[in-house]
Amino acid sequence: MTLLQVAGLVVGYGAAPVLHEVDLTVPPATIVTVLGANGAGKTTLLRTLSGLLRPIGGTIRFDGGSLAGVPVERVVRLGLAHVPEGRGVVAELTVEENLRLGGVWQADRRDARLAQDEVYELFPALAARRRHAGHQLSGGERQMLALGRALVARPRLLLLDEPSLGLAPRITAQIMALLRRLCDETGLAVLLVEQNVRSALSVADQGVVLSLGRVVAAADAAQLRDDAGLRHAYLGF
Structure with a gap:
């Protein structure tokens, strides 16, 4: 297939x-x-x-x-979800706000919230910094956030x-x-x-x-x- x-x-x-x-x-x-x-x-x-x-x-x-x-x-x-080179994080938004953007096209709001919780389980570092803005994250954390935001869309x-x-x-x-x-x-x-x-x-x-x-x-x-x-x-x- x-x-x-x-x-x-x-x-x-x-x-x-x-x-x-x-x-x-x-x-x-x-x-x-x-x-x-x-x-x-x-x-x-x-x-x-x-x-x-x-x-x-x-x-x-x-x-x-x-x-x-x-x-x-x-x-x-x-x-299909695309994570471009450069990590694609909105620097002014918090980790939580960036993840919510990932679910913007999902009709099922409850599942979108569940997907965000799953991302925090995959990346505990993001859970600890969910109120921090994108520009406050390390390079590794920004890459995790870009990947997490894509995964929230359930690709x-x-x-x-x-x-x-x-x-x-x-x-x-x-x-x-x-x-x-x-x-x-x-x-x-x-x-x-x-x-x-x-x-x-x-x-x-x-x-x-x-x-x-x-x-x-x-x-x-x-x-x-x-x-x-x-x-x-x-x-x-």
């Missing part, structure tokens, strides 16, 4: 394509990591899937339905862009372990864009390598990890 299916995706800014005929699939309860150097098109891919950019060509299907022309708010209601697919950026290795390891646990225990699927290749491959089921907007490899994460030639050519280790 496939939750997300992307076929022949072409995306550009103006007349210049950035993604060229990109194909990928994300099954339920699976972490698929998208790897590649800066400028490979990884962030452009996530922005297109979440409805922020319009593709030039190709198809995007989520749970069997087309996402062509679907507005961002409808994409969220369908079950089936989480689009996650560079969650380890600027974080200590210990915090990165905690976030990666949490993603693995959520997939295994709740059925959440994750499309993970990450520069920390070793960390991403340690938790992912599958990997896709982009180079200059094209897919140059797609395989099980373990296979990518063990392919020395591919790693040296495209992944820098």
Whole structure:
């Protein structure tokens, strides 16, 4: 079964394509990591899937339905949540207010409150600082808050862009372990864009390598990890 299916995706800014005929699939309860150097098109891919950019060509299907022309708010209601690079926290709002924003599209107010309580259980550090503003949090806490706000929306697919950026290795390891646990225990699927290749491959089921907007490899994460030639050519280790 496939939750997300992307076929022949072409995306550009103006007349210049950035993604060229990109194909990928994300099954339920699976972490698929998208790897590649800066400028490979990884962030452009996530922005297109979440409805922020319009593709030039190709198809995007989520749970069997087309996402062509679907507005961002409808994409969220369908079950896709996007955590952009930079953590996406509203600095002036408190932790609690940021989490409430995550449930703004939920019709069931009671479930939205329950989802917020579940986030506090996942991230005890946020529970202790729920009255603090976003700008008062550490980098790790802001990343937890951005992830928690996305989870309040009850997504089936989480689009996650560079969650380890600027974080200590210990915090990165905690976030990666949490993603693995959520997939295994709740059925959440994750499309993970990450520069920390070793960390991403340690938790992912599958990997896709982009180079200059094209897919140059797609395989099980373990296979990518063990392919020395591919790693040296495209992944820098």
